[in-house]
Amino acid sequence: MGLLGLISTGLVGGIHVYILALEMFLWNTPKGHKAFKLTPEFAEQTKVLAANQGLYNGFLAAGLFWSVSHPIPEFAQQLQLFFLGCVGVAGVYGSLTASRRILYVQAIPAAISTGLVLAGL
Secondary structure (H helix, E strand, O other): OOHHHHHHHHHHHHHHHHHHHHHHOOOOOHHHHHHHOOOHHHHHHHHHHHHHHHHHHHHHHHHHHHHHHOOOHHHHHHHHHHHHHHHHHHHHHHHHHOOOHHHHHHHHHHHHHHHHHHHOO
16 A cells, blocks of 8 residues: 555545534534634524534544554555545535535545555555
């Protein structure tokens, strides 16, 4: 397994831990409002939905961290490709339905990391 693929997968996992924190704990704060361009009223109305989304991002992060720490390289690579693929699909879907910015924050980093993993770098 290549070092760049491992590092980039870990970074994608880190992005999802940050998204988890924003959605689960900071949604109804000025930082959450700024990150997602929310009004305080809308944030208050949607905080339970956001927390649920944050939980799902946490599952993605857990899978990505599992993939970089698994002791069997062949299985670790399969895990990386699966969870990076999940992030990529979610990122493309989110960019089409919620915000174009999701493409750049989630889908493109996942695609780059997938390429590095497949190239063995």
